[in-house]
Amino acid sequence: EPEVTQTPSHQVTQMGQEVILRCVPISNHLYFYWYRQILGQKVEFLVSFYNNEISEKSEIFDDQFSVERPDGSNFTLKIRSTKLEDSAMYFCASSPGGQNQPQHFGDGTRLSIL
Amino acid sequence: SQQGEEDPQALSIQEGENATMNCSYKTSINNLQWYRQNSGRGLVHLILIRSNEREKHSGRLRVTLDTSKKSSSLLITASRAADTASYFCATVPGGTSYGKLTFGQGTILTVHP
Numbered sequence: 001e002p003e004v005t006q007t008p009s010h011q012v013t014q015m016g017q018e019v020i021l022r023c024v025p026i027s028n029h030l031y032f033y034w035y036r037q038i039l040g041q042k043v044e045f046l047v048s049f050y051n052n053e054i055s056e057k058s059e060i061f062d063d064q065f066s067v068e069r070p071d072g073s074n075f076t077l078k079i080r081s082t083k084l085e086d087s088a089m090y091f092c093a094s095s096p097g098g099q100n101q102p103q104h105f106g107d108g109t110r111l112s113i114l
Numbered sequence: 115s116q117q118g119e120e121d122p123q124a125l126s127i128q129e130g131e132n133a134t135m136n137c138s139y140k141t142s143i144n145n146l147q148w149y150r151q152n153s154g155r156g157l158v159h160l161i162l163i164r165s166n167e168r169e170k171h172s173g174r175l176r177v178t179l180d181t182s183k184k185s186s187s188l189l190i191t192a193s194r195a196a197d198t199a200s201y202f203c204a205t206v207p208g209g210t211s212y213g214k215l216t217f218g219q220g221t222i223l224t225v226h227p
Contacts, residue, residue: 004156031213043157043202043217055212091156099144099211100164105156 023092
């Protein structure tokens with residue numbers, strides 16, 4: 001069964017550094033998402049991406065964050081200047097349709113900011 | 115309470131028993147979904163129920179939705195040790211949406227063999 005893959009599984013970065021989290025969504029899916037889960041807290045929506053542009057974003061997704069689909073397979077989340085509070089598990093998800101379709105999640109990237 | 119709040123926060127049962135988890139939400143929804151998360155893994159979609167549906171079944175799972183009370187329940191029948199995981203409800207808002215999910219805090223289910 002096709003699955004969403006995320007790399008790396010764990011990323012350790014110094015505060016202030018840029019980090020890029022990578023995701024390969026399921027190939028025929030059209031909608032792509034990033035969520036994050038700070039330890040002990042809820043999974044939080046960051047951004048959705050459809051038709052090569054951001055379709056929705058949360059208050060968390062400020063100017064430090066950006067997303068890109070550089071080719072037909074990858075979907076990336078960039079954090080320009082990381083802060084301690086960016087430490088979290090970041091999940092990528094994809095869906096064949098929009099609001100009435102289930103989302104398929106990757107296993108996440110654990111981001112640790114030192 | 116916040117959008118997508120589950121209760122109980124933790125549930126411990128014996129194999130073979132049924133497990134019921136509840137979820138409440140505050141705003142209008144397009145649909146409500148349940149996900150499972152095993153420790154250290156991503157979320158796995160279990161079932162989606164639309165706002166105009168009242169009940170849905172999938173294998174040993176039964177989900178109900180009461181939009182008048184803004185609540186949903188997930189029933190797992192004849193539980194197994196492999197059902198041990200965290201369970202989350204998530205809502206998609208009504209109106210135009212690209213599928214943004216708002217998650218609850220989750221219920222930690224432990225099934226003892």
